[in-house]
Amino acid sequence: MDQLFEFIKGLFSTELWPARWSCGIWSPFHGWLYILSSFLIASAYFAIPLLLFRFMKRRSDLPFIRIFWLFILFILACGSTHLIDGIIFWEPMYRLSAFVLFFTAIVSWLAVYGLFKILPKALELKSPKQLELIINKRTRQLKESNASLKKINEELDNYLYAASHDLKSPINNMEGLLDLLKHDNEALEQTLILEKLDESVRRVKQTIARLTDVIKLEKSPYDDHATNNLNVIIDEVLADNFMIIDSSKAVIKRELQIDSFHYSTSGLKQVLYNLLLNAVKYRHPERVPEITIRFYVKDMRVFLEVEDNGLGIDLARYGDKMFVLFKRLHTHVEGSGIGLYSIKKLIERKGGTISVSSELNVGSTFFVKF
Amino acid sequence: MMNEFNPYNCILLVDDDDTSLFLTEMAINRNKFAKHTHSLTNANEALEFIDAYCKEIDEAILEICPDLIFLDINMPGMDGFDFLDSFNKFSENRISKIKVFMLTSSDNPKDREMAENKGVAGYIVKPLTTDKIKELIQAA
Structure with missing residues (x-):
């Protein structure tokens, strides 16, 4: 010390x-x-x-x-x-x-x-080299999400356009009809105008109902995944639409390479329902409708084909409009223009694709890769 | 003074909506905009109609050939723009003189631009009212 x-x-x-x-x-x-x-x-x-x-x-x-x-x-x-x-x-x-x-x-x-x-x-x-790699990866991801956002935006644009058009047309008609009523004194025409006004109101209501359907569809999760027995599912879809299919006298064939398939049950039914109904709706007036449902596996993926001998579609002309909301390609059949749009969304959301091949007056085949 | 009445001989209306056709016809007749009208609910039929009646040399049949078309855009199957693409391919002198007016519910600038690019004479948002017809008569 x-x-x-x-x-x-x-x-x-x-x-x-x-x-x-x-x-x-x-x-x-x-x-x-x-x-x-x-x-x-x-x-x-x-x-x-x-x-x-x-x-x-x-x-x-x-x-x-x-x-x-x-x-x-x-x-x-x-x-x-x-x-x-x-x-x-x-x-x-x-x-x-x-x-x-x-x-x-x-x-x-x-x-x-x-x-x-x-x-x-x-x-x-991170070293500058590592950082560069990370930045490149992030940039790529950003570009991808930007592209998908653009696509969504475009779809939304189409949706709004279609919705506003379908609402505007009957309302414009109502405007014109009311204008006529104001200036028209002939009793006969008045009855006709009132009828047409009723029809316009019905169309507005119908369009609003359809828009609600689309919104429901976008929100539906389709998360009821299960192993679906394909014969049972097809039977159920046919039974649900017995009246329409029976009155068309359609012959429905099944070519099932697999018995069952794991997928959202309601989603699978939705796809089958829309493709079947399309095939029946757009049947050729001069022949008995023949519809073939094929399920098979290729490259570890499940495929569905629905082939018909109906009216067919001029794909060169209308191919790009096939799956667009509210677009209808045939004039003589009632349709809402929702069906193909909705199943395309559903299939794509689950990582699959849908395409079509068709020949006018021969028939169409829809291909679904699940 | 003659020009004030029936500036057009025949007007072809192409629209899938019956009520809209009815209204347009009423407006044309009320305002004496044309001697007669012809309504078609399908663009394909309209092309066939032009093909059948506008290529003839026979004057009596040419009477039916429209000198003006009111064309809707949104129609199932062939829409108004598809119609214009095919229509513009006709090379006959008589057909190239036919004026095409878009008559549509769409006030979307993109539709208007597209129609103008395809060479329409005008773009009218529905309904076709007396005022709009008066404007057309002045322009005719």
């Missing part, structure tokens, strides 16, 4: 030792080599923290800022030991030297500890 007090009290005292020049035999070359080298090391050690500090100032987002401060302190301390080592040639401040060495030792080990602590985190930092 006494030694410690004495050490601290005489921290700056130099009386007890000779200057280094007088201790031992130094040739001037040897001595100055030692002194100049020590000062050069010390000045370099003082310059490095300055540059580090400047770097830290400029890079405000720098991680591990505390370890940087610790390094600055460590380098300054190292520089001080070399500085004192040189000064000792004239001023034998061996106590201060010991104290600075001790201080440097502590700071050195703090730096070791600090570095050890942050090493795992530092390893997680």
Whole structure:
């Protein structure tokens, strides 16, 4: 204890030792080599923290800022030991030297500890090359989602366009009919106009009902996944639409390579229902409708084909309109223009595709890849 | 003064909507815009109609050939734009003189632009009122 007090009290005292020049035999070359080298090391050690500090100032987002401060302190301390080592040639401040060495030792080990602590985190930092790869990947993802957003936007545009058109037409008619009523005094025509007004109101109501259907359809999750026995499902769809199918005298054939298939039950029924009904609706007036339902597996995917011998479609002309909301290709049959649109959405949402091949007056085949 | 009445001989109306056809016919007749009208609910039939009556040399049949068409856009099957594509392919002098006016519920600028690109004489948003016909008569 006494030694410690004495050490601290005489921290700056130099009386007890000779200057280094007088201790031992130094040739001037040897001595100055030692002194100049020590000062050069010390000045370099003082310059490095300055540059580090400047770097830290400029890079405000720098991680591990505390370890940087610790390094600055460590380098300054190292520089001080070399500085004192040189000064000792004239001023034998061996106590201060010991104290600075001790201080440097502590700071050195703090730096070791600090570095050890942050090493795992530092390893997680991405290199510029890695960052570039990540950025490229994110850019690609962004482009993809941008494209799909554009597609959704386009669909929404089409939807709004179709909806507004189908609402506007009967309302425009009502406007015209009311205008006629105001100026028309002939009783006969008035009855006709009133009939047509009734019809327009019915059409507005019908359009609104259909729009509600579409909204319901977009919201339907089709998450009732189950292993569906295909014969049972087809039986059910046929039974649900017995009247329409029976009155068309359609012959329905089944070619099932698989017995069952895991899919949303309501979704599968929806697809079958729409394709079957389309085949029946657009039958050829001069022949008995023949509809073939095929299920098979190819490349690990389940496929459905619904082939008919109906009116057929001029695909070169109408191919791009087939699956568009509220588009109808035939004039003589009642249709809402929702069916094919809705099953396309359903199938695509589950990762599948739907396409059609057709020949006018020969028939159509719809292909579904589930 | 003659020009004020029946500026057109025959107007062909192409629209799948019966009520709309009825209204357009009423407006034309009331305003004596044409001597007669012919209504078709299907664009395909309209093309066949033009093909049948506008290529003849026989004057009596040419009487039926329209000198103006009011054309709807949204029709099942062949729509108004598809019709225009086929219609513009006719090379007969008589047919190229037929004026086509869009008469549609759509006030969408895209539809208007598309129609203009396909060379229509005008674009009218339904219903066809007396005022709109008066404008047409002044222009005729």
